[in-house]
Amino acid sequence: QRNLEGYVGFANLPNQVYRKSVKRGFEFTLMVVGESGLGKSTLINSLFLTELYSKDYPGPSQRIKKTVQVEQSKVLIKEGGVQLTLTIVDTPGFGDAVDNSNCWQPVINYIDSKCEDFLNAESRVNRRMMPDNRVHCCLYFIAPSGHGLKPLDIEFMKRLHDKVNVIPLIAKADTLTPEECQQFKKQIMKEIQEHKIKIYEFPDSEDDEDSKVIRKIKERMPLAVVGSNVVIEVNGKKVRGRQYPWGVAEVENGEHCDFTILRNMLIRTHMQDLKDVTNNVHYENYRSRKLAAVTCNGVDATKTKGQLTKADSVYPVSRSPLAQMEEERREHVTKMKKMETEMEQVFEMKVKEKKQKLKDSEAELERRHEQMKKNLDAQYKELEEKRKQYEEEKVSWEAQQRILEQQKLDASK
Amino acid sequence: MQIFCVQQFSGFQQNTCASTVNNAYIFKQDINVRPLSMSGHVGFDSLPDQLVSRSTSQGFCFNILCIGETGIGKSTLMDTLFNTNFENSQSTHFEPKVKLRAQTYQLQESSVQLKLTVVNTVGFGDQMNKEDSYQHVVNYIDAQFESYLQEELKIKRCLHNYHDTRVHACLYFIAPTGHSLKSLDLVTMKKLDSKVNIIPVIAKADTISKSELHKFKIKIMSELVSNGVQIYQFPIDDENVAKINTTMNSHLPFAVVGSTEEVKIGNKMVKARQYPWGVVQVENESHCDFVKLREMLICVNMEDLREQTHKRHYELYRRCKLEDMGFTDTDAENKPLSLQETYETKRQEFLFELQKREEEMRQMFVQRVKEKETELKDAERELQGKFEHLKRLHQEERMKLDEKKTMLEDEMSGFSRRKLAAELLQAQAFTGSMNIKKDKDRKK
Numbered sequence: 131q132r133n134l135e136g137y138v139g140f141a142n143l144p145n146q147v148y149r150k151s152v153k154r155g156f157e158f159t160l161m162v163v164g165e166s167g168l169g170k171s172t173l174i175n176s177l178f179l180t181e182l183y184s185k186d187y188p189g190p191s192q193r194i195k196k197t198v199q200v201e202q203s204k205v206l207i208k209e210g211g212v213q214l215t216l217t218i219v220d221t222p223g224f225g226d227a228v229d230n231s232n233c234w235q236p237v238i239n240y241i242d243s244k245c246e247d248f249l250n251a252e253s254r255v256n257r258r259m260m261p262d263n264r265v266h267c268c269l270y271f272i273a274p275s276g277h278g279l280k281p282l283d284i285e286f287m288k289r290l291h292d293k294v295n296v297i298p299l300i301a302k303a304d305t306l307t308p309e310e311c312q313q314f315k316k317q318i319m320k321e322i323q324e325h326k327i328k329i330y331e332f333p334d335s336e337d338d339e340d341s342k343v344i345r346k347i348k349e350r351m352p353l354a355v356v357g358s359n360v361v362i363e364v365n366g367k368k369v370r371g372r373q374y375p376w377g378v379a380e381v382e383n384g385e386h387c388d389f390t391i392l393r394n395m396l397i398r399t400h401m402q403d404l405k406d407v408t409n410n411v412h413y414e415n416y417r418s419r420k421l422a423a424v425t426c427n428g429v430d431a432t433k434t435k436g437q438l439t440k441a442d443s444v445y446p447v448s449r450s451p452l453a454q455m456e457e458e459r460r461e462h463v464t465k466m467k468k469m470e471t472e473m474e475q476v477f478e479m480k481v482k483e484k485k486q487k488l489k490d491s492e493a494e495l496e497r498r499h500e501q502m503k504k505n506l507d508a509q510y511k512e513l514e515e516k517r518k519q520y521e522e523e524k525v526s527w528e529a530q531q532r533i534l535e536q537q538k539l540d541a542s543k
Numbered sequence: 544m545q546i547f548c549v550q551q552f553s554g555f556q557q558n559t560c561a562s563t564v565n566n567a568y569i570f571k572q573d574i575n576v577r578p579l580s581m582s583g584h585v586g587f588d589s590l591p592d593q594l595v596s597r598s599t600s601q602g603f604c605f606n607i608l609c610i611g612e613t614g615i616g617k618s619t620l621m622d623t624l625f626n627t628n629f630e631n632s633q634s635t636h637f638e639p640k641v642k643l644r645a646q647t648y649q650l651q652e653s654s655v656q657l658k659l660t661v662v663n664t665v666g667f668g669d670q671m672n673k674e675d676s677y678q679h680v681v682n683y684i685d686a687q688f689e690s691y692l693q694e695e696l697k698i699k700r701c702l703h704n705y706h707d708t709r710v711h712a713c714l715y716f717i718a719p720t721g722h723s724l725k726s727l728d729l730v731t732m733k734k735l736d737s738k739v740n741i742i743p744v745i746a747k748a749d750t751i752s753k754s755e756l757h758k759f760k761i762k763i764m765s766e767l768v769s770n771g772v773q774i775y776q777f778p779i780d781d782e783n784v785a786k787i788n789t790t791m792n793s794h795l796p797f798a799v800v801g802s803t804e805e806v807k808i809g810n811k812m813v814k815a816r817q818y819p820w821g822v823v824q825v826e827n828e829s830h831c832d833f834v835k836l837r838e839m840l841i842c843v844n845m846e847d848l849r850e851q852t853h854k855r856h857y858e859l860y861r862r863c864k865l866e867d868m869g870f871t872d873t874d875a876e877n878k879p880l881s882l883q884e885t886y887e888t889k890r891q892e893f894l895f896e897l898q899k900r901e902e903e904m905r906q907m908f909v910q911r912v913k914e915k916e917t918e919l920k921d922a923e924r925e926l927q928g929k930f931e932h933l934k935r936l937h938q939e940e941r942m943k944l945d946e947k948k949t950m951l952e953d954e955m956s957g958f959s960r961r962k963l964a965a966e967l968l969q970a971q972a973f974t975g976s977m978n979i980k981k982d983k984d985r986k987k
Contacts, residue, residue, distance in 0.1 A: 151590075256862060394586070458897075
């Protein structure tokens with residue numbers, strides 16, 4: 131760690147990043163989920179101070195839906211030189227049917243399909259500028275019953291909490307008194323914890339000021355909101371609110387509802403973090419599940435279809451499928467080498483055996499040949515002896531005979 | 544309903560500067576994206592600040608590669624640029640091969656953290672045969688791309704925490720001969736221009752006079768153009784910096800002087816080199832282009848250098864690598880291939896190849912066994928033949944022996960017959976004489 135004396139200039143890097151990001155422009159996709167009539171469209175309009183749906187672009191509220199749809203609207207808004215392409219994803223028909231089992235499925239399909247688009251774009255050989263259409267935040271509207279979460283709420287959040295950043299909101303909070311609201315919030319948080327639902331968590335900040343603010347927000351979760359774009363005059367001030375005979379519920383009054391907190395958090399301070407968590411956590415989860423299913427050895431990829439099975443946890447997933455193939459290839463090379471050495475060894479051994487046998491029979495035959503030769507030689511010698519003896523005998527006998535003959539001759543004289 | 548983005552290539556010629564491809568991304572507005580106006584301040588204009596704050600807390604990372612002959616002043620320039628002593632020992636001229644030495648430092652300037660990696664080429668241009676000099680550099684650059692690619696392809700990856708070692712800028716140090724580029728320079732830069740942002744600098748510029756320098760710069764730039772070397776051009780697509788970048792582009796290559804020693808000028812201590820004939824002040828713009836280099840490299844375009852490395856050079860590497868491995872975006876019938884299909888096909892091919900190799904090896908062994916068997920059988924037969932032959936010889940010998948035996952026996956039996964006959968005769972003669980004697984005796 132070195133602190134520099136004298137000017138270098140990279141302290142200007144943040145400005146360079148700022149400049150480039152403004153030039154690029156920003157994108158954000160916000161999804162709203164909840165039963166009809168909970169004020170979703172109104173809240174969007176209030177958040178962005180605009181009329182998202184109009185005569186030319188009628189919103190889902192104007193239409194009666196029989197099945198759950200997922201509809202997206204893309205708008206371009208500019209402020210202070212910053213361009214934001216905002217995509218609002220609405221889910222008309224959610225929770226409105228008599229039988230709502232599986233009404234979350236179209237939502238899940240939508241989110242997954244956007245992740246899949248991104249994955250495919252990211253995996254292409256020729257990659258171009260990849261638009262980010264992934265859902266960065268899902269506002270879930272809870273009906274202000276005052277009691278607790280409905281089974282549908284719990285089911286939905288349980289299924290979506292590891293796919294998208296879920297921010298639960300209490301809709302139409304102006305029907306609850308502060309005490310009821312407090313009670314309701316406590317009950318909801320308790321149930322959320324019981325069911326181990328992971329809602330979007332604000333990251334801790336090193337800054338003390340920010341930490342205080344964040345802690346305050348966390349205490350008020352889930353946020354209770356009221357939406358309105360109607361401007362009413364209260365005590366000489368022009369405010370946005372809802373006019374009742376008994377008073378005006380002000381949208382931006384912190385004592386009336388948590389709208390300001392939501393707006394500040396969602397747009398002014400944590401929009402980037404919502405995108406980061408979507409990219410680094412939710413998308414990566416989707417991606418690793420998808421890729422693990424594709425490249426599992428010996429497991430039929432089409433069967434698992436993106437669901438992580440127990441077998442997957444055995445295989446190392448901390449490397450790319452290509453690296454895995456490379457590893458397999460190397461293993462195979464080692465295996466082949468081993469096979470080759472083994473076969474070579476067996477081969478050599480057999481050859482040695484055979485050669486030894488050959489040598490042995492050669493030696494054996496040599497030996498026998500020697501034996502027979504010796505035998506033959508002995509016999510020859512024997513014969514020689516015999517002959518010699520015979521010759522000697524013959525010679526001596528013949529000599530004897532000659533003497534006898536001579537004697538006889540002498541005697542007859 | 545997607546934003547349709549078009550890459551627009553604009554080439555331009557500026558005086559004698561080399562032309563370069565400049566990527567500008569234009570958003571073409573889809574008809575389904577409609578502009579909306581707001582009735583008040585929403586607050587998303589803080590988005591760039593949110594982004595900056597996140598980037599700053601993560602820390603930034605920058606990697607510079609310095610290529611130049613030994614002793615040309617690479618380390619000194621780095622020390623001067625970053626106002627710190629990077630502890631580089633002097634290298635010898637006798638390195639057998641070009642080596643790359645990378646060192647990482649954590650720097651901080653007013654709450655901005657920078658992880659700087661300086662890569663030096665050791666022994667560049669020292670060898671007798673410099674043919675391989677650039678290869679080590681290319682290998683290093685490719686290795687960093689490969690490392691990033693591998694991380695990007697992992698199933699469980701950690702890209703936002705990854706220490707990016709890809710080379711963002713390459714300072715190429717040109718020797719201040721005053722004449723022209725050396726052939727090694729041209730060859731090296733040509734090999735590198737599609738892999739890294741090349742910023743050529745004239746080193747030790749205090750050995751060239753102003754007029755010589757002007758001619759030298761023109762010569763260098765024209766040589767680069769005529770050899771098709773694409774050096775890094777400071778971007779002019781952003782209005783905020785277009786003007787200054789355009790001006791600076793016309794001063795390329797920067798003639799720099801480095802020094803960490805300080806000399807007192809007036810009442811200030813400045814970085815300078817003291818000669819008997821005067822003092823060369825590093826940060827004096829009329830003495831050399833050091834300040835311009837620092838301005839361009841660090842203050843204005845550092846982020847763009849990083850972006851170009853990632854968007855252009857890395858993508859090119861990645862595309863080539865994947866294409867080499869046989870990946871395409873469309874299959875044989877030109878329909879787009881999904882990721883799954885691509886991987887599965889690759890996998891099938893791969894397994895098939897492995898099996899084939901195994902088969903081949905087995906076959907080879909079977910062949911060898913057959914051959915050896917034949918060989919041994921031949922040897923066996925030869926041996927048999929030899930012994931058959933010996934056996935025959937033996938039999939012949941035996942027959943001869945038997946013949947001789949029979950002969951002897953015949954002789955011996957003949958002899959004994961003679962003997963017998965002779966003895967019989969003698970015996971007869973003897974008994975005859977005995978009889979006569981007996982008769983004689985009786986007659987008496």
